[in-house]
Amino acid sequence: MAMIKLKINNREVEVKKGSTILTAAKKAGAFIPTLCHDERLTPYGACRLCMVAERKKPAKLIPACFTPAREGMDIITENPEIIKSVKKQLQLILINHPLDCPVCDKAGECVLQDLVIRYGITAAPYKLEVRHKRVDRESSLIERDMNRCILCGRCVRICAELQGRHEIDFINRGIKTIIGTDGERPLDCDFCGQCISTCPVGALTDNTFKNTTRVWKLAKQEAVCSQCGMACSVDLNIQNGKIRRVTAPVSDHGNIGNLCARGRFGWRAYEKSARATQPQINTDGQRKDVSWPDALSYCAEKLAYVSKKYGPESIAVLSSDCLTTEEALSYRAFLRSELGIEKIGSQTAAGYRQVLSGLLETHGASCKIGSLADLKASDIVIVAGGGAAEFHPVLKTLLNSFIRKEERELIVISPWPDFCWEKATLPIYVNPEYYDKFLLEFCQSLEGKSADGSCDISQFGVPAATFAKLVSLIHSGREITLLVVPQLFGGSAALVRLTSILHHFVKTVIPLGASVNSRGAVTRAEFFTARKAEASNDSGNENVLQKIKNGNIKALYLLGDDPLEYSANPQEIEILFSKLELIIHQSPYLTRSAKFAHAVLPSAVLPEKTGSIIDMWGEEHIIKAALLPPPGVKTDADILFQLQNLWKNNSAVVKNVPANEIISSALLPPARLQYDRKQFPFMMTAVPSIYGDGIISRQSPEMQKLKGSLKIVMNADDCEKAGIADDASVHICTPYGEAKGIAKLSVQVRPGNILVENIPGNAEGLRLISEQVSAVPANIRLAGGES
Amino acid sequence: MYKLRPLLDGLMLTLKRFFSKPITMRYPEEKWDFPDRFRGRMVLLKNSAGATLCVACGLCEKICPCSCISVSPETGSDGKRKMARYQLDLTRCCFCGLCVEACPVGAICLGTGYEMASADKKDLMLAESILLEGSVQSEGNDG
Ligand code: SF4
Ligand code: SF4
Ligand code: SF4
Ligand code: FES
Numbered sequence: 023m024a025m026i027k028l029k030i031n032n033r034e035v036e037v038k039k040g041s042t043i044l045t046a047a048k049k050a051g052a053f054i055p056t057l058c059h060d061e062r063l064t065p066y067g068a069c070r071l072c073m074v075a076e077r078k079k080p081a082k083l084i085p086a087c088f089t090p091a092r093e094g095m096d097i098i099t100e101n102p103e104i105i106k107s108v109k110k111q112l113q114l115i116l117i118n119h120p121l122d123c124p125v126c127d128k129a130g131e132c133v134l135q136d137l138v139i140r141y142g143i144t145a146a147p148y149k150l151e152v153r154h155k156r157v158d159r160e161s162s163l164i165e166r167d168m169n170r171c172i173l174c175g176r177c178v179r180i181c182a183e184l185q186g187r188h189e190i191d192f193i194n195r196g197i198k199t200i201i202g203t204d205g206e207r208p209l210d211c212d213f214c215g216q217c218i219s220t221c222p223v224g225a226l227t228d229n230t231f232k233n234t235t236r237v238w239k240l241a242k243q244e245a246v247c248s249q250c251g252m253a254c255s256v257d258l259n260i261q262n263g264k265i266r267r268v269t270a271p272v273s274d275h276g277n278i279g280n281l282c283a284r285g286r287f288g289w290r291a292y293e294k295s296a297r298a299t300q301p302q303i304n305t306d307g308q309r310k311d312v313s314w315p316d317a318l319s320y321c322a323e324k325l326a327y328v329s330k331k332y333g334p335e336s337i338a339v340l341s342s343d344c345l346t347t348e349e350a351l352s353y354r355a356f357l358r359s360e361l362g363i364e365k366i367g368s369q370t371a372a373g374y375r376q377v378l379s380g381l382l383e384t385h386g387a388s389c390k391i392g393s394l395a396d397l398k399a400s401d402i403v404i405v406a407g408g409g410a411a412e413f414h415p416v417l418k419t420l421l422n423s424f425i426r427k428e429e430r431e432l433i434v435i436s437p438w439p440d441f442c443w444e445k446a447t448l449p450i451y452v453n454p455e456y457y458d459k460f461l462l463e464f465c466q467s468l469e470g471k472s473a474d475g476s477c478d479i480s481q482f483g484v485p486a487a488t489f490a491k492l493v494s495l496i497h498s499g500r501e502i503t504l505l506v507v508p509q510l511f512g513g514s515a516a517l518v519r520l521t522s523i524l525h526h527f528v529k530t531v532i533p534l535g536a537s538v539n540s541r542g543a544v545t546r547a548e549f550f551t552a553r554k555a556e557a558s559n560d561s562g563n564e565n566v567l568q569k570i571k572n573g574n575i576k577a578l579y580l581l582g583d584d585p586l587e588y589s590a591n592p593q594e595i596e597i598l599f600s601k602l603e604l605i606i607h608q609s610p611y612l613t614r615s616a617k618f619a620h621a622v623l624p625s626a627v628l629p630e631k632t633g634s635i636i637d638m639w640g641e642e643h644i645i646k647a648a649l650l651p652p653p654g655v656k657t658d659a660d661i662l663f664q665l666q667n668l669w670k671n672n673s674a675v676v677k678n679v680p681a682n683e684i685i686s687s688a689l690l691p692p693a694r695l696q697y698d699r700k701q702f703p704f705m706m707t708a709v710p711s712i713y714g715d716g717i718i719s720r721q722s723p724e725m726q727k728l729k730g731s732l733k734i735v736m737n738a739d740d741c742e743k744a745g746i747a748d749d750a751s752v753h754i755c756t757p758y759g760e761a762k763g764i765a766k767l768s769v770q771v772r773p774g775n776i777l778v779e780n781i782p783g784n785a786e787g788l789r790l791i792s793e794q795v796s797a798v799p800a801n802i803r804l805a806g807g808e809s
Numbered sequence: 810m811y812k813l814r815p816l817l818d819g820l821m822l823t824l825k826r827f828f829s830k831p832i833t834m835r836y837p838e839e840k841w842d843f844p845d846r847f848r849g850r851m852v853l854l855k856n857s858a859g860a861t862l863c864v865a866c867g868l869c870e871k872i873c874p875c876s877c878i879s880v881s882p883e884t885g886s887d888g889k890r891k892m893a894r895y896q897l898d899l900t901r902c903c904f905c906g907l908c909v910e911a912c913p914v915g916a917i918c919l920g921t922g923y924e925m926a927s928a929d930k931k932d933l934m935l936a937e938s939i940l941l942e943g944s945v946q947s948e949g950n951d952g
Contacts, residue, residue, distance in 0.1 A: 124866035124913045125890040159888045233884040233891075236867040 026038060028095040043074055043086040043097055052099045055108055055137050058174035059087040060220050062279055063183055068175055073107050074099050083107055089474030109141050117148045120169050128224030157202055161209035163229050163287050168200040171225035177217035185421040187211050212712055213283040213728060230287055231267035235661040240266055243648035247285035248344055248628035249718050251536025252414045253637035254285050258648050265289045271311035284714040296721045298612045298624035299654035314588035320623050324604045324667040325392045328577040334362030338566040338575045342370045342582035342717050343537035346633030349658045350547035356666060359695060363411060366549040367566045367590045370716055371540040373508025377533040378544055380518035392503055392530025394639040400529055401430060401500040407507030408436030412710040413535050431495060438707055438777050439770040453483035454705045454775060461516035465523050502528040508535045509796045511590060524799040542636035570598045577604035586614040587783045590791045611721050626657040702799035706756060706776040708791050715782040732763030732787045733779040737771045751805040756798045759789030762805060776800055843921045848904045850922035853940040862916035865892040869908035869917060876917055877901035895937035899925055
């Protein structure tokens with residue numbers, strides 16, 4: 023990158039060619055007032071506050087945020103002319119701005135307030151009758167007070183440019199201009215709150231924060247968001263040990279100041295009211311509150327008993343990958359050395375682990391798992407699978423910035439029109455019914471096994487020309503980053519295969535769908551080690567449920583995970599659970615498994631822990647405890663420490679248990695379902711929700727409210743034929759089960775397809791799916807009516 | 810004689826005072842008039858409609874040099890900010906009146922109350938209910 027030199031207030035600075043004067047001034051440490059500028063966005067030049075002048079022409083003012091710096095410029099940022107102009111500009115803005123700082127939640131961090139004070143504006147020479155504008159208090163999470171808006175356009179631009187949502191825009195003209203939605207309806211969007219984060223005044227404010235305190239009473243604590251594998255940096259705004267809101271710091275890390283709905287508004291999941299705070303044990307059907315030492319010695323004793331009686335193979339561990347790396351390491355060490363357990367599975371991050379283990383297996387240590395920098399530097403991004411941005415919403419901002427540069431390609435192969443698919447330069451829609459088949463076919467054509475790429479690709483719904491373009495782009499020799507998006511509920515065997523084949527053609531592979539410390543748990547703590555000899559796809563958990571089904575497992579240790587809320591057919595698992603000798607439910611939350619658990623151990627959430635995690639890009643974050651755990655809660659590290667102490671005493675006591683051979687009794691043979699395709703004319707795909715499907719997001723009242731019940735998205739024409747209106751309550755049935763939900767019409771969804779959101783955590787919804795296939799046949803009828 | 814002189818002087822004074830108006834006030838029965846700028850116990854004001862003026866902007870809390878004010882807001886039924894709790898710790902208050910100066914809506918003023926002695930310290934933590942008691946309606950500053 024060529025550099026240029028210029029002078030700002032007589033100080034020489036060197037900046038990249040193409041940088042603006044504002045960037046140079048920042049580097050020189052000079053202050054320039056700005057209102058419409060946001061580093062995350064392309065310069066706009068609307069507020070005319072950032073005026074500077076060249077020394078030779080002091081009266082010719084130029085906007086610094088918008089003007090590129092030139093070699094040899096000699097800029098002054100303050101002279102009488104400039105100050106006069108800034109003051110005038112501020113006075114003009116104030117004509118239309120109510121002075122309601124006392125009741126405005128922005129006061130204290132309002133850019134306009136700061137500038138008015140800095141420039142000493144005391145008089146208001148211009149008078150105009152102020153028009154009352156709309157205040158939107160109906161939208162959830164975001165309040166829009168258009169009286170305070172200064173029309174800088176930052177919210178409009180961030181929503182369009184970074185979030186790609188285009189939810190809000192300027193409406194009306196002249197003095198009536200406001201920022202609004204079409205038809206002035208309440209917001210119905212991603213609720214990422216990016217618009218709040220950029221608004222320089224208090225026109226857009228956070229409803230969860232509104233009227234709770236004042237900004238100067240908050241202490242910002244650095245932390246990471248624990249609601250998905252992106253692990254975005256956040257600032258917890260804390261007052262008296264209580265989170266009041268979450269904001270995003272502008273950091274060097276990838277997500278410069280960007281957050282999604284979960285990260286910004288989902289913090290109530292960390293509050294005491296959402297949490298389990300009392301250790302309990304369940305003996306002879308009686309659940310009772312016990313002290314920590316009692317609960318732990320019970321666990322130690324029972325674990326020792328089961329392991330002596332049935333051998334180490336009979337204990338399974340499932341983690342939700344929210345442990346810090348240090349905790350993960352010590353759990354693994356304990357489980358391996360004391361109990362002989364080799365693998366720690368995960369249900370929440372099952373898809374991620376499946377893809378990763380596939381890669382590690384075929385390519386070993388040389389596999390090219392990438393980082394954020396790789397993604398940014400590549401020419402082509404291939405997203406294999408649907409729901410990338412729904413799993414990790416901040417990915418939207420990254421991909422939107424990625425494709426804004428010229429000559430870049432975003433290829434998305436998806437069985438449903440997700441966000442990335444709509445933004446792709448080469449969107450490839452695959453009929454969900456043949457999605458797995460298509461992937462296998464694609465593998466073969468890449469391996470050169472099938473005659474030629476064109477074979478009978480059309481049956482998958484993919485035009486031959488599109489496919490040819492895909493193949494040619496893959497072979498183009500440009501730098502490719504592959505993002506692999508697993509299905510919400512496993513069934514990604516074909517995807518795993520495709521990943522390991524595409525691995526040859528790409529620069530880096532990044533599996534998505536990770537929990538906050540999935541990558542740390544796998545790469546650092548080796549929760550599972552992929553060895554060639556083992557059965558493929560053994561990501562540690564597949565077998566757990568299967569083994570429970572086969573009766574091989576006698577004890578289950580849940581480290582934050584909950585198979586009852588995240589796997590197909592929970593009713594069947596419930597029956598299996600009641601047959602187990604020991605279930606330890608160690609989690610911050612009382613999720614459904616707690617009902618069946620023999621011991622409930624309330625553990626801490628990530629902001630209450632100290633340690634490190636590795637996000638899905640491979641970056642390590644050091645985290646410091648920002649909150650105190652509520653009384654009665656221990657961190658996972660503490661729990662293990664005490665458990666280990668008790669273990670030493672207990673394992674001696676439970677020495678002479680007669681060893682029992684486990685009799686593998688297949689309790690429930692895998693059902694081969696027979697059904698008539700005519701009965702199920704639709705294909706249903708379980709899709710992730712942008713408001714989060716993970717355990718933490720599900721505990722947040724705000725996210726839960728946004729998600730609502732089971733959401734059944736259908737093609738508008740299909741709905742019309744079936745007489746289903748938008749928001750109608752409908753029944754959906756598949757060969758596996760039936761559930762009730764709310765119908766949503768969509769023009770993007772292809773006819774014949776149904777997308778179902780919010781399945782995780784929904785017992786009825788989980789009955790609809792199968793973990794073996796990516797899409798299941800389904801039918802739909804109005805609730806109350808006949809089929 | 811010269812020894813008697815001071816004594817007589819004193820008696821003379823006493824005699825003079827005996828016929829002048831007494832200046833002693835029978836305190837609990839009788840009370841002072843207050844000068845206009847008397848700095849007594851704080852009072853939170855109400856508007857003519859009887860609603861609390863304070864919007865819980867927190868400026869008094871911020872400016873208070875003794876940190877004796879704590880105020881917390883809530884959202885009113887109209888969606889606007891209103892005061893939920895206001896507490897003033899009289900054991901620390903120095904009656905400087907900075908809170909009155911900082912208040913952007915003129916919701917607090919120094920009143921005339923001065924009888925603040927109490928056997929229980931808790932009585933000196935004044936909650937909003939006490940501060941609003943007998944509150945005068947503010948003139949001209951409504952809303
Ligand atoms: S919350 Fe996000 S998606 Fe919604 S209007 Fe704001 S920026 Fe746009
Ligand atoms: S709402 Fe805020 S960000 Fe949007 S135009 Fe108005 S002042 Fe700017
Ligand atoms: S993208 Fe993931 S890590 Fe980032 S704010 Fe959203 S949920 Fe949190
Ligand atoms: S900041 Fe440059 S014009 Fe607004």
